[in-house]
Amino acid sequence: MAVCTGCSLLCEDIEVALDGGKMGKTRNLCRKGLGHFKSIYLDRARPAVDGKEAGIDEAIDKAAGILKNAKKPLIFGWSNSTLDAQKAGLELARELGAVVDDTSSICQGWIVEKVLRKEIPTCTLDDVRNYADVSIFWGSDPSSSHPRHLSRFSYYPRGEKRQRGYEEDRTAITIDVRKSPTADISDEYYRVLPGGDAGLVEAMISVLDGKIPRVEDKKKLISLVTNMKKSRFGVIFPGLGMVYSLKGRKELLDALVEKLNQSSRYSVIPMVGHYNMRGFNQTLLDQTGFINRVSFQDGVESGPEHSVMEAAKTCDAALVIGSDPVSSLPAAVARRLAGMPVVAVDPHRNLTTDVARVVIPSAASGLEAGGSALRMDGVEIKFDGVVESERMTDLEILARIKEGL
Amino acid sequence: MAGDEMRIVTFRDIFQSEAQEMGRYSQEYQDLSAVVRLDQLDMKRLGLKDGQRVAVEGDSGTVVVTARTSDESPHPGVALMPNSPWSNRLVPEETDESRIPEFKNLKGRIVATEEKVKPISELLEELKG
Amino acid sequence: MVNAMEIYQLTPKTNCKKCGLPTCMAFAVALLGREKNIEDCTPLVDEPKYEAKLKKLQEVMEPIMGASETGLIVHPEKCYGCGNCVVACPVNVANDPRGSAIGLGPKSDKAILVVEDGVVKCLNMEECRRFGPNKIMCNACTATCPSKAIEFV
Numbered sequence: 001m002a003v004c005t006g007c008s009l010l011c012e013d014i015e016v017a018l019d020g021g022k023m024g025k026t027r028n029l030c031r032k033g034l035g036h037f038k039s040i041y042l043d044r045a046r047p048a049v050d051g052k053e054a055g056i057d058e059a060i061d062k063a064a065g066i067l068k069n070a071k072k073p074l075i076f077g078w079s080n081s082t083l084d085a086q087k088a089g090l091e092l093a094r095e096l097g098a099v100v101d102d103t104s105s106i107c108q109g110w111i112v113e114k115v116l117r118k119e120i121p122t123c124t125l126d127d128v129r130n131y132a133d134v135s136i137f138w139g140s141d142p143s144s145s146h147p148r149h150l151s152r153f154s155y156y157p158r159g160e161k162r163q164r165g166y167e168e169d170r171t172a173i174t175i176d177v178r179k180s181p182t183a184d185i186s187d188e189y190y191r192v193l194p195g196g197d198a199g200l201v202e203a204m205i206s207v208l209d210g211k212i213p214r215v216e217d218k219k220k221l222i223s224l225v226t227n228m229k230k231s232r233f234g235v236i237f238p239g240l241g242m243v244y245s246l247k248g249r250k251e252l253l254d255a256l257v258e259k260l261n262q263s264s265r266y267s268v269i270p271m272v273g274h275y276n277m278r279g280f281n282q283t284l285l286d287q288t289g290f291i292n293r294v295s296f297q298d299g300v301e302s303g304p305e306h307s308v309m310e311a312a313k314t315c316d317a318a319l320v321i322g323s324d325p326v327s328s329l330p331a332a333v334a335r336r337l338a339g340m341p342v343v344a345v346d347p348h349r350n351l352t353t354d355v356a357r358v359v360i361p362s363a364a365s366g367l368e369a370g371g372s373a374l375r376m377d378g379v380e381i382k383f384d385g386v387v388e389s390e391r392m393t394d395l396e397i398l399a400r401i402k403e404g405l
Numbered sequence: 406m407a408g409d410e411m412r413i414v415t416f417r418d419i420f421q422s423e424a425q426e427m428g429r430y431s432q433e434y435q436d437l438s439a440v441v442r443l444d445q446l447d448m449k450r451l452g453l454k455d456g457q458r459v460a461v462e463g464d465s466g467t468v469v470v471t472a473r474t475s476d477e478s479p480h481p482g483v484a485l486m487p488n489s490p491w492s493n494r495l496v497p498e499e500t501d502e503s504r505i506p507e508f509k510n511l512k513g514r515i516v517a518t519e520e521k522v523k524p525i526s527e528l529l530e531e532l533k534g
Numbered sequence: 535m536v537n538a539m540e541i542y543q544l545t546p547k548t549n550c551k552k553c554g555l556p557t558c559m560a561f562a563v564a565l566l567g568r569e570k571n572i573e574d575c576t577p578l579v580d581e582p583k584y585e586a587k588l589k590k591l592q593e594v595m596e597p598i599m600g601a602s603e604t605g606l607i608v609h610p611e612k613c614y615g616c617g618n619c620v621v622a623c624p625v626n627v628a629n630d631p632r633g634s635a636i637g638l639g640p641k642s643d644k645a646i647l648v649v650e651d652g653v654v655k656c657l658n659m660e661e662c663r664r665f666g667p668n669k670i671m672c673n674a675c676t677a678t679c680p681s682k683a684i685e686f687v
Contacts, residue, residue, distance in 0.1 A: 006426065013639045027650055028639030030615035032419055034652030035426030043428035106505055129637060143680035144419040147616040148637075156621040156678060157637030166622065166678075177414055178477040178485060181680035185618070194412040194483060194510045244509040248501055293504075307504040326532060327429060327490045330506050331466060332498035334490075338532045350429050351490065351529055419614050 003383035004029060005080070005366030006036030007146050008272040008376035009125075016386050023387060030147035040368060040387065043349045045361040056360070060397070063319070063343040063358045064404030067096055070317035070341075072297065076308050077323030077345075078102040079277035082371025083380075085394035086276070086283050089321065092402045099295045099315055101308040102280050103273070103323060110250055111238050111270040112281050113291045115378075120257050123235065123267040124377045125152070130159035134231035136173045139197065139241020140271045141180035146376075149271075150182070154237065161233075171227060175200070176241060190224055197245035201252040204228075208259045234266040243270075269377050274323075275366070276373035312336040319343045319401075321394060322362070326351035345397050363391040371395075411447070413461065413495060413511040415488040429490075429525060438489035439468075439522045441515065442475035447482065451515060460520065461486070463495035463513040469520045484515060490528050536594040538562045544591040546577050546584055566687065568598065568605075598687050604664040605687035606656055606675070612683035613653040619675035619684055620647045620654065625661050647675060654684065 002014040011033065017024035029037060047059045054062075067073050075098045078086055093100045104112055114120045128135070135154040142149035150156055155172045162169045174183035175190045175197075183189040192200050200221075203213035207225040215221050228234060236257070246252055253268070260266040272278050281291040288294050290302035304310065308325065312333045317340055326334045327350060337355065344356035347364040363369040368389035372382040392400070421437040428434065441461055443453070453459065459472045461484070468491050475485060486492040488508065495513060496506050541562040549557045553574045555564060564570040572591060578584045597607055617639070620626055626634040626645050633641030640648050646661050647654055659665060663672040664686070676684045 015639065025651060027648065028617070029652055030617070030649070031613065031652040032422050032426065032615075034615065035423035039426045039428070043430065106508075110503070110505075141417065143614060143616060144422070145417045147419060147614045151617040151621040152637035156618055158627065158635045165624075165627070177483055178416070178475070178480050180416075180477060181419075181614070183477075185678055185680050191480075194414050241509060244505065244507065247503040247505050304502065304504040309498070309500060309504045309506065324429070326529075327493070328488075329493065330496035330498050331490075331494045331532065333506075334493065335532050335534060339534065348428070351525070351532070354529060355533060 002386045003366055003381060004033040004036065005275040005364075005373070005383070006033040008275050008278065009146050009148055009152065010275060010373060010375045010381040010383075011148055011152065012381060018387070021388060032147055037367065037386075039348065040364050045344070045346050045349050045353050045359050047361055048356075048359040050357060056392070059358050059360050060400050060404055063360060064401050066317050066341045066343055066357060067098075067319060067401065068405050070096075070315070072315045073098045074308070074311045074315035074318040075100050075321070076102065076311075076318060076325060077321040078280040079104070079274035080322030080365065081276060081280075081394045082365050082369075082373060083276065083279050083283060084371055085365075085398060086280050088395050088398040088402075090283070090287060092398050094296050095402060095405060097297045098319075099297065099306050099311045100284070101293050101306060101311060102277065103328075104277050104281055105292045105307045106309070106329070107240060108238075108243055108270045108272055108277070109281070109292050110247065111243060111253065111268070112272065112278060114250075114254065115268060115270060116281060116285055116291060120254055121261065121267045122269055122377070124379055125154075125269065125375065126379070127267075128235050128269070129153045129157050129162070131161050131233040132235050133162070133169065134171045134173065134228060134234040136175065136228070136234065136236045137182050137186065138175045138236055138238050139243070139245065140237050140239020141174075141176065141182045142237070142271065143181040143185070145239070145273065146271065149237075150185075154235070171231075173224065173227065188224060188227065190220070195245055197242055198249040198252055201246070201249075201256050204256060205259050208263075228260065229263055231264050231266070234260065234264055236266065236268045237271050238268065239271045272376040278376060278378060279374035282374055282378070309333060315340065317341045317343075319345070320352050320356070321345040321398070324350040324352045326355055345394060347391070360397055361391055362397055363389045363393050365394065369393040409451075409514050411482060411484045411513055411515055413441075413463065413484045413486060413492075413513045414509050415486050415492045418487045421487045421489070435522065435524060438487050439470040439491045440473055440487060441470050442473045442477070442485040443515070444478045444481045444483070445474050446479075447484070448472065448474050451517075453515075453517060458518050458520065458522065459515050460518040461495060461513050461515055463511055465497040466494040468492070468494045469518055469522050471522065472515070484513070490525060494528070536566070536598065538566050540594065541565055541591065544587045544594070545575060546587075548577070550577060552576050565595065566598065568687070604659055604662045604669070606659070606662070606664070607685050607687065608654055608656065609683045609685075610653040612681045614681055614683070615649045615652040615654065616680060617649050617654075618678040618680065620645070620649060622674045622678040623647050624672065624674055625663060629661065
């Protein structure tokens with residue numbers, strides 16, 4: 001059995017037939033996971049310096065040189081690397097006095113932080129499967145982003161206290177701006193307008209307080225909240241829809257969960273995207289007391305000025321590992337990154353490797369290298385590689401760069 | 406015309422994610438990414454046909470993509486774009502104090518155009534400046 | 535999915551009875567139920583004036599002819615490989631308590647539905663509750679599909 005590192009569900013039941021060392025027929029991989037597995041045969045990164053093909057040793061030397069000479073290097077990415085590689089990367093960051101930020105800074109970070117600091121209750125996905133009777137997909141569409149979420153944990157499987165099947169035992173509620181594929185198969189779909197989540201939370205709290213909510217369709221909202229309240233084990237799965245809509249009113253999530261927990265039991269599991277983002281946030285928290293946006297320039301400090309959005313303006317070099325910020329950040333920020341010396345460590349060619357001064361190809365973790373990671377619910381999952389590879393792992397590359405300093 | 410202003414929301418599409426896993430430079434990734442999905446009421450109001458090219462004009466930039474009729478309606482006034490380097494041209498660098506970019510509540514106008522969708526290599530050259 | 539009326543429009547509508555049925559409408563219904571084949575309508579196949587109708591009929595019937603014994607059709611290009619159908623299928627649950635029943639990939643040889651190379655595949659169709667004389671109209675696999683990748687004829 002192999003583990004799929006295509007998303008933060010880390011599915012452990014993947015069967016892969018090997019045909020002369022090459023991947024053949026697979027079982028239990030979803031469409032997205034299959035794309036992830038196939039990717040090891042497509043569009044791989046090659047070692048390069050200044051746009052020209054180079055030897056791996058030369059690339060590593062050059063990378064060490066760029067980082068050593070930078071006054072304020074940024075190390076960004078992290079969430080597609082194993083726990084051990086993340087630890088090795090943090091040693092390098094300390095030595096360099098680097099600014100460190102990961103993809104959580106532009107997505108689920110603030111909700112993950114509340115969970116890791118135990119400010120809001122959480123549970124494991126195994127608890128969800130065994131006990132949950134209400135699953136709320138809020139601004140999340142797992143059918144598209146984490147395709148096996150509903151079948152493995154949150155809606156369809158039988159569990160210890162959920163023996164009778166989803167029709168009788170579970171309720172799925174989707175809150176979204178669009179009738180997503182997940183909304184399509186949920187018991188209830190509640191449509192929210194872009195930016196309307198804060199108003200919806202406030203209205204829900206009113207209903208829970210026994211007041212009349214100030215929304216257009218009062219009946220629909222009251223019925224929704226009544227169904228939420230009936231739950232004996234409810235779970236909210238916030239997606240990027242909630243993350244961006246509530247980012248200016250973060251306290252509302254705590255208020256709603258607290259209110260729901262007065263009459264029922266509710267947990268929150270953020271719908272982390274990359275397979276080990278939660279692992280990085282946990283590792284950094286354990287080491288520094290912060291989950292992201294940390295500077296090692298002068299001791300340890302954290303703050304919005306060390307977010308990737310600000311660091312792209314103030315840093316003078318970047319090491320990007322297992323991430324493609326030139327594709328995923330706003331164009332103006334991507335332009336800033338493209339304007340500084342970048343060292344890209346990645347299994348694949350992407351926009352970031354194409355702007356990088358130095359490209360160091362890595363083994364794809366989970367596919368060509370083993371290690372361990374934290375699933376979206378914090379459970380540690382260990383894995384081996386599926387096929388042999390001569391490429392270096394992130395761990396080895398980061399250690400070599402550190403030696404090269 | 407303020408009446409033509411749409412809310413642009415980025416989202417994840419599984420077929421686009423699959424194509425992204427297999428490489429950012431494929432035609433398939435472009436075809437599945439450089440898209441805006443509109444409610445049929447908006448398609449009608451704006452006089453657009455499924456598959457027609459449109460310019461999405463935001464405060465931070467403009468991008469040419471293909472208009473499609475959404476099968477996730479109703480969402481009049483809300484335009485859906487798969488998250489990609491194309492949609493990221495509309496996302497401003499300025500943020501509130503959270504320092505989280507506004508990926509999901511952008512303002513923009515959608516107008517028919519004869520211009521072509523820019524391939525990712527061209528977007529990259531423009532980023533390099 | 536095509537219906538009997540649409541199929542009827544593509545028959546000769548002469549009620550010639552050469553197929554063994556009294557009317558072209560009855561033939562359309564039988565075709566939809568896969569009790570008859572297009573070739574059983576000999577005028578349609580032999581007479582050149584029906585060429586366009588024949589071509590269109592073959593087109594609309596193609597997905598149906600590919601359906602399994604139970605009428606199940608999978609559209610692999612729409613499938614997410616999410617496994618909702620695999621886990622919700624009551625026969626899978628009964629036959630495979632340690633696999634699909636608890637959300638994992640099937641561990642039993644008797645599973646009806648399994649995800650292979652990212653899309654769902656039907657095996658052991660004779661186990662399906664829609665199969666055989668005592669069939670019941672179970673729709674656990676189609677009702678749980680987020681992309682309408684599975685349907686019944």
